[in-house]
Amino acid sequence: MSYTGAPFLLVFLPILLVIYWLFYRRPVVQNAVLLTGSFVFYASFSKRYVLVLLAGILFSWFGGKQIAKNRRALIPFVIINLLPLLFFKYGKTMLGMWYLLMPVGLSFYSLQSTSYLFDIANGKTQPENNLIDYALYVSFFPTIVSGPIQKSYQFLPDIRSSKSITYRDAVSGCLIFLYGAFLKMVIADRIALFTSPVFEYYSGYEGAVVLTAAVLYSIEIYCDFFGYTCMVSGIARLFGYRLRDNFRQPYFAVSISDFWKRWHMSLTSWLTEYIYFPLGGNRKGTARKYINILIIFIVSALWHGTGLQFAVWGLLHGFYRIVEELTASLRTRLWKKLGVDTSRHGWTLLRRIWIFALVTIAWVFFRAKDVPSAAGFLAQMFHSFNVHVFFDGTLFQLTLDEIHFRVVILAIIAMGVVSHFREQGTRAEDVLEEALPVRWALILILLFAVLIAGVYGPSYNAANFIYANF
Amino acid sequence: MRIKTGRIIKVIGFLLAAFFLWLLVRDTLVMKRDDGITSMKIYYEQPENSVDVLFAGSSHSSYNIAAEELWNRYGISFYQLWGSSQPMWNTYHFLIEAFKTQQPKVVMLDVYGALMEEEYSDEARQATNTLGLKLSRNMLENIMVSAPKERWGELFLGLPIYHDRFSELAKDDFIYYPWSRDSVDEKGSFAIYGTHDNVNFTPADTEERLPLSVKQETWLRKIIALCGERNIPLVLMVTPTVDCAAEQGYYNTISDICAETGTPFLNMNRIPEVEILPSDISYDDSHLNMTGARKTGAYLAEYLHSHYELPDHRGEEQYSSWESYAQKRAAGYLRLLETPREMAEEIRLQNYSVLLVRYGNSSGREHALNDLVNQELPKQEGAWLIENDALAEVSLSPEGAANVYDTDISISFSDRSFAINLTVDPVWKDEGVIAAVYDRTHRQWIDAVYIPADAEEPMEHLEFRTRPV
Numbered sequence: 051m052s053y054t055g056a057p058f059l060l061v062f063l064p065i066l067l068v069i070y071w072l073f074y075r076r077p078v079v080q081n082a083v084l085l086t087g088s089f090v091f092y093a094s095f096s097k098r099y100v101l102v103l104l105a106g107i108l109f110s111w112f113g114g115k116q117i118a119k120n121r122r123a124l125i126p127f128v129i130i131n132l133l134p135l136l137f138f139k140y141g142k143t144m145l146g147m148w149y150l151l152m153p154v155g156l157s158f159y160s161l162q163s164t165s166y167l168f169d170i171a172n173g174k175t176q177p178e179n180n181l182i183d184y185a186l187y188v189s190f191f192p193t194i195v196s197g198p199i200q201k202s203y204q205f206l207p208d209i210r211s212s213k214s215i216t217y218r219d220a221v222s223g224c225l226i227f228l229y230g231a232f233l234k235m236v237i238a239d240r241i242a243l244f245t246s247p248v249f250e251y252y253s254g255y256e257g258a259v260v261l262t263a264a265v266l267y268s269i270e271i272y273c274d275f276f277g278y279t280c281m282v283s284g285i286a287r288l289f290g291y292r293l294r295d296n297f298r299q300p301y302f303a304v305s306i307s308d309f310w311k312r313w314h315m316s317l318t319s320w321l322t323e324y325i326y327f328p329l330g331g332n333r334k335g336t337a338r339k340y341i342n343i344l345i346i347f348i349v350s351a352l353w354h355g356t357g358l359q360f361a362v363w364g365l366l367h368g369f370y371r372i373v374e375e376l377t378a379s380l381r382t383r384l385w386k387k388l389g390v391d392t393s394r395h396g397w398t399l400l401r402r403i404w405i406f407a408l409v410t411i412a413w414v415f416f417r418a419k420d421v422p423s424a425a426g427f428l429a430q431m432f433h434s435f436n437v438h439v440f441f442d443g444t445l446f447q448l449t450l451d452e453i454h455f456r457v458v459i460l461a462i463i464a465m466g467v468v469s470h471f472r473e474q475g476t477r478a479e480d481v482l483e484e485a486l487p488v489r490w491a492l493i494l495i496l497l498f499a500v501l502i503a504g505v506y507g508p509s510y511n512a513a514n515f516i517y518a519n520f
Numbered sequence: 521m522r523i524k525t526g527r528i529i530k531v532i533g534f535l536l537a538a539f540f541l542w543l544l545v546r547d548t549l550v551m552k553r554d555d556g557i558t559s560m561k562i563y564y565e566q567p568e569n570s571v572d573v574l575f576a577g578s579s580h581s582s583y584n585i586a587a588e589e590l591w592n593r594y595g596i597s598f599y600q601l602w603g604s605s606q607p608m609w610n611t612y613h614f615l616i617e618a619f620k621t622q623q624p625k626v627v628m629l630d631v632y633g634a635l636m637e638e639e640y641s642d643e644a645r646q647a648t649n650t651l652g653l654k655l656s657r658n659m660l661e662n663i664m665v666s667a668p669k670e671r672w673g674e675l676f677l678g679l680p681i682y683h684d685r686f687s688e689l690a691k692d693d694f695i696y697y698p699w700s701r702d703s704v705d706e707k708g709s710f711a712i713y714g715t716h717d718n719v720n721f722t723p724a725d726t727e728e729r730l731p732l733s734v735k736q737e738t739w740l741r742k743i744i745a746l747c748g749e750r751n752i753p754l755v756l757m758v759t760p761t762v763d764c765a766a767e768q769g770y771y772n773t774i775s776d777i778c779a780e781t782g783t784p785f786l787n788m789n790r791i792p793e794v795e796i797l798p799s800d801i802s803y804d805d806s807h808l809n810m811t812g813a814r815k816t817g818a819y820l821a822e823y824l825h826s827h828y829e830l831p832d833h834r835g836e837e838q839y840s841s842w843e844s845y846a847q848k849r850a851a852g853y854l855r856l857l858e859t860p861r862e863m864a865e866e867i868r869l870q871n872y873s874v875l876l877v878r879y880g881n882s883s884g885r886e887h888a889l890n891d892l893v894n895q896e897l898p899k900q901e902g903a904w905l906i907e908n909d910a911l912a913e914v915s916l917s918p919e920g921a922a923n924v925y926d927t928d929i930s931i932s933f934s935d936r937s938f939a940i941n942l943t944v945d946p947v948w949k950d951e952g953v954i955a956a957v958y959d960r961t962h963r964q965w966i967d968a969v970y971i972p973a974d975a976e977e978p979m980e981h982l983e984f985r986t987r988p989v
Contacts, residue, residue: 056677060673217524451687453686453687457687486530494537494538494541497538498541498542498545501545501679502549502679502686503683504683505684506680506683507679507683507684508674508680
């Protein structure tokens with residue numbers, strides 16, 4: 051079941067919502083209903099992997115109790131808890147088990163259950179006695195596919211609490227879901243029609259086309275993952291849950307460290323809290339701090355994928371971060387000497403473009419099938435760089451014709467406007483303060499933009515989320 | 521949880537707005553396919569209880585019957601409600617839909633679609649035979665019987681199939697709405713021109729019985745029962761078809777079902793009076809061309825007139841759309857044509873005269889056309905070219921050609937077009953030929969076209985500034 055498919059939206063979700071809210075103010079029953087729904091949802095991907103999930107839940111639940119008694123049990127339990135992830139992730143490449151298919155969401159729920167073990171060891175949470183609540187914490191269906199990764203000391207109390215839903219919650223939940231669907235189906239999936247063949251056969255394209263594909267891929271991956279995040283946040287809100295932000299306008303970042311405070315915040319936070327800090331963070335000298343930064347990015351890269359290209363992607367970001375820190379004071383002095391007023395909007399815009407360019411280069415490695423392909427792709431950008439493709443219609447003769455490009459551009463502009471308001475602190479609920487006709491018009495435009503301009507239907511498979519593969 | 525009434529009203533209001541918007545978007549984006557979708561949409565525009573003879577079934581019930589013959593001869597109102605290779609289960613649901621607004625006096629059911637043996641049509645025809653229906657229980661049931669379960673959702677919602685058409689919307693996409701009556705003078709007929717050179721038209725004389733699929737037979741019997749319940753006379757028919765020898769075994773089975781149920785059965789492959797010749801088969805060799813369609817239309821007009829009491833509606837206000845339809849067909853099949861070749865073919869078949877004149881951009885087309893139709897008429901049918909104020913005959917046969925102004929212009933009827941070959945004077949940017957068509961039977965100018973010299977450019981129908989007589 052895909053979050054954007056008719057079986058989910060027209061059957062599964064409405065039925066589950068009705069049953070769930072029938073037991074209003076009875077959180078024990080509500081949690082049991084939600085857990086059942088989560089397992090039904092998960093089983094729709096593959097019934098076989100439900101067993102892996104179940105084993106993971108039972109093992110980490112038991113592990114939590116043992117760690118509470120003896121903190122030294124943490125390391126073995128964490129290692130064993132992560133073994134299925136390592137097995138499925140690396141079994142295919144390192145053990146030659148090509149037939150292995152990684153269970154959906156394993157990367158996410160493994161980190162989530164591991165966070166529970168760490169939190170017990172650190173005294174941030176108590177072992178959960180109620181297995182249903184704990185199982186729901188690990189398998190909560192909106193987040194099991196691609197996160198956001200929840201920390202036990204934040205999410206378990208949410209699960210235990212009594213839920214309520216207001217009219218505003220319901221409408222804002224639907225609005226957030228719709229906005230996510232817009233990002234995913236109108237922007238990301240349409241861009242993918244262009245970027246996929248260019249990344250696959252880059253040597254056959256003009257440099258300007260390859261550059262366009264690189265830039266568009268940066269937007270695609272953001273819209274894909276943020277779109278997914280919005281959808282699951284919207285769904286969670288309909289069940290009375292408020293998920294924490296996972297993205298905060300990452301392409302508005304003015305530095306790499308700023309970027310990582312805005313991109314996939316739940317993973318960054320997990321890595322920081324459970325790896326960076328235990329390694330000493332920035333408390334053990336400058337050299338150790340940089341090593342720790344590199345370790346964090348290498349772990350992040352390994353978590354994302356097994357190929358060397360992911361390692362290069364992680365190392366690039368580590369390199370960016372270290373160079374950024376090393377040159378910080380130098381740059382400050384340089385700008386001062388040159389009389390650059392760094393408080394101006396223009397300067398901020400320049401910095402944003404610069405960071406976007408750096409991140410885009412790194413995304414090329416993330417997207418390419420291997421390192422030589424990524425290098426070839428980047429080299430191709432400078433090969434026969436003919437800007438005429440933007441003017442003589444060549445660009446529109448590839449996989450996206452002119453009208454589809456216009457849709458992409460319009461949609462990106464709309465997203466930019468929304469991002470601007472989000473950056474100013476506007477939230478989905480604020481739309482509900484608008485006059486009724488404005489409110490309805492906004493929601494209907496969004497709904498029909500998705501229905502008409504979204505990429506879906508028999509000839510497409512819009513069900514694949516990029517991050518579901520990690 | 522306290523639920524406020526105002527909020528409930530707002531939610532209902534919003535859902536209604538979204539629903540109506542969805543219906544609007546649906547009508548705009550749905551493919552405007554003649555083969556099932558627009559034939560149903562135009563049917564909805566017909567005045568209530570105005571259709572006396574309803575033709576139903578596959579494309580044979582439209583292309584193979586020039587039904588205006590019913591109107592021209594006896595003032596019988598009709599509609600051709602069909603879908604491509606339409607199996608009996610779709611026809612059944614089309615009829616249910618049709619009977620919601622009409623009480624036909626006869627249903628003429630083409631049974632070609634009953635020959636298909638598969639459980640479902642191909643995916644494209646599953647769509648064309650379901651998407652034209654209005655949202656209703658009948659539409660749902662039509663979908664459920666037409667496609668496997670996995671497709672029900674997308675066929676019901678429609679948008680998953682055709683939402684991407686937003687990038688190709690054209691004028692035709694904005695005319696089929698519930699309130700529209702713009703197409704009321706269309707009656708579901710379509711015409712094909714040309715003749716297949718090498719067609720095997722062999723009326724079969726076998727008594728072999730080939731079984732219909734269980735599903736087809738079930739739905740065929742349901743159609744017979746449906747018309748019986750509603751006291752609507754039903755005639756099953758087979759229009760003349762190529763290679764009918766292979767199909768005759770099935771038609772024999774259908775003939776048995778008709779005998780069993782007391783339903784008349786017209787197998788026009790076996791009715792010599794229809795007088796179908798191999799030259800009456802069209803280029804696509806599975807349909808009749810206009811000559812053949814006119815023959816079946818004439819035969820059916822006589823058959824219906826002699827077997828059923830069908831009122832003559834000519835001159836009645838409610839039936840004016842049939843009058844304008846018949847006029848449109850009689851006075852200008854040409855208007856429906858898009859290529860010079862089709863036009864030449866139609867001219868060749870009819871008692872028409874054509875006057876042609878070379879046209880450049882030195883004067884307006886309307887002026888040139890006016891000058892043209894004020895010429896003295898040729899004494900015979902055929903095509904005539906005005907050359908130095910005199911008429912030169914142009915052959916419309918494939919070999920025909922005529923030269924005008926020495927080698928400056930030549931007109932020929934080639935495989936590609938009713939071709940105008942010009943040695944273009946660079947000063948004249950808008951080179952081509954204007955052709956005006958005169959119907960010698962009805963003694964009127966019926967059409968005029970501008971045929972550009974550049975074969976890539978489309979032919980353009982012109983309006984007479986004042987209707988010449």
